[in-house]
Amino acid sequence: MIVKSIFRSGLFAGKSAIVTGGGSGIGKAITSELLYLGCNVMIASRKLDRLENAANELKTITPPGDDQPKPKIEFMECNIKKEEQVHSLISNTLDKFGKLDFLVNNGGGQFYSPAKDFSLKGWNAVIETNLTGTFLCCQQAFNQYMSEHGGVIVNMVANMWNGWPGMSHSGAARAGVENITKSLAIEWAPAGIRINAVAPGSTIASQSVKDYYKFDIMGQQIPRVPAKRLGTVEEVSAAICFLLSPAAAFISGETIKIDGAQSLYTTSIPWEVSGRYQN
Numbered sequence: 172m173i174v175k176s177i178f179r180s181g182l183f184a185g186k187s188a189i190v191t192g193g194g195s196g197i198g199k200a201i202t203s204e205l206l207y208l209g210c211n212v213m214i215a216s217r218k219l220d221r222l223e224n225a226a227n228e229l230k231t232i233t234p235p236g237d238d239q240p241k242p243k244i245e246f247m248e249c250n251i252k253k254e255e256q257v258h259s260l261i262s263n264t265l266d267k268f269g270k271l272d273f274l275v276n277n278g279g280g281q282f283y284s285p286a287k288d289f290s291l292k293g294w295n296a297v298i299e300t301n302l303t304g305t306f307l308c309c310q311q312a313f314n315q316y317m318s319e320h321g322g323v324i325v326n327m328v329a330n331m332w333n334g335w336p337g338m339s340h341s342g343a344a345r346a347g348v349e350n351i352t353k354s355l356a357i358e359w360a361p362a363g364i365r366i367n368a369v370a371p372g373s374t375i376a377s378q379s380v381k382d383y384y385k386f387d388i389m390g391q392q393i394p395r396v397p398a399k400r401l402g403t404v405e406e407v408s409a410a411i412c413f414l415l416s417p418a419a420a421f422i423s424g425e426t427i428k429i430d431g432a433q434s435l436y437t438t439s440i441p442w443e444v445s446g447r448y449q450n
């Protein structure tokens with residue numbers, strides 16, 4: 172993996188980060204950029220083999236320059252839905268790196284379904300993954316370390332600003348994450364913590380999206396994006412590194428959209444609503 176970053180080499184030297192879902196897609200791009208900037212990174216998610224492969228690939232990344240210390244990458248299994256596993260994620264990271272400066276809550280996902288067809292189990296799985304999981308990571312990071320030392324958190328949301336038909340469980344969860352981002356920005360400001368979110372459009376052509384959404388969901392969206400192109404995982408990573416950096420020192424409780432103005436221009440689905448309810 173070749174890392175390109177517009178940020179100064181060594182910007183995050185000696186810092187420590189957790190990236191949930193750091194073994195794939197956007198999370199892997201964030202992890203690689205953080206390593207390039209000198210930050211030690213713990214990646215965590217459900218699939219250990221995916222994490223191990225990513226860690227083996229990314230461990231060769233070194234900040235340019237002879238005087239830069241080589242950052243470390245560690246990985247561990249953690250289902251963010253499970254409080255005890257999140258507790259272990261934070262405590263193990265502190266054992267490995269001695270500190271936790273940054274938390275990137277990137278882990279998440281959903282499945283497409285008309286609302287009428289959700290089982291309660293399916294609804295709960297998506298709420299627990301995206302909303303509860305993100306909250307648990309924030310809470311454990313605060314309680315175990317950041318309450319005493321400060322830190323920076325970035326949460327992941329999505330283009331759900333006008334609803335998210337077909338993904339209404341995820342839209343509700345992400346809207347919840349946007350709101351706790353604001354609440355915690357206020358509650359935790361006295362502890363020296365900043366917390367923000369990023370909202371990629373449904374246009375980031377990560378490998379998972381290509382694998383999971385079998386139809387050409389990405390290609391169909393290009394005419395609906397004013398920038399007339401898809402976004403990249405690196406463009407999401409750059410926005411997250413900006414929010415983590417001192418350049419964003421007075422930004423908290425904010426959500427940055429990364430969507431080429433898609434959400435201002437059109438809806439979050441690439442098809443028309445039919446005249447009559449059929450499905």
Ligand SMILES: CCCCCCCCC/C=C/C(=O)SCCNC(=O)CCNC(=O)[C@H](O)C(C)(C)COP(=O)(O)OP(=O)(O)OC[C@H]1O[C@@H](n2cnc3c(N)ncnc32)[C@H](O)[C@@H]1OP(=O)(O)O
Pocket residue numbers: 279280281282283284290292293294296297300329335336337338372373374377379380383384388439440441
């Ligand atoms: C509008 C679009 C335009 C726009 C489309 C453009 C999309 C791009 C924008 C977004 C991109 C991304 O988010 S990229 C990331 C994409 N990748 C993903 O989302 C990964 C796919 N999903 C998952 O990993 C998971 O299923 C996830 C949803 C997170 C929940 O995981 P869990 O392990 O907690 O739960 P599971 O055991 O898998 O499933 C629990 C229950 O959920 C339900 N369930 C799970 N998968 C299901 C499925 N495919 N269809 C129906 N129901 C399902 C079942 O009831 C399951 O119970 P049982 O029946 O008993 O099993």
Ligand SMILES: NC(=O)C1=CN([C@@H]2O[C@H](COP(=O)(O)OP(=O)(O)OC[C@H]3O[C@@H](n4cnc5c(N)ncnc54)[C@H](OP(=O)(O)O)[C@@H]3O)[C@@H](O)[C@H]2O)C=CC1
Pocket residue numbers: 191192193194195196197198215216217218219221249250251252277278279280281300304327328329330370371372373374375376377378379380
């Ligand atoms: N690509 C896009 O266009 C958009 C993506 N997003 C969001 O950005 C994030 C990254 O997406 P992307 O890189 O595209 O897709 P990926 O599927 O590659 O990333 C999702 C990551 O989340 C991890 N994850 C899922 N559930 C859990 C869980 N319960 N506990 C811990 N980790 C979990 C997965 O790892 P594992 O399977 O090993 O657990 C995976 O690494 C997701 O939250 C996604 O919903 C939002 C808007 C648009």
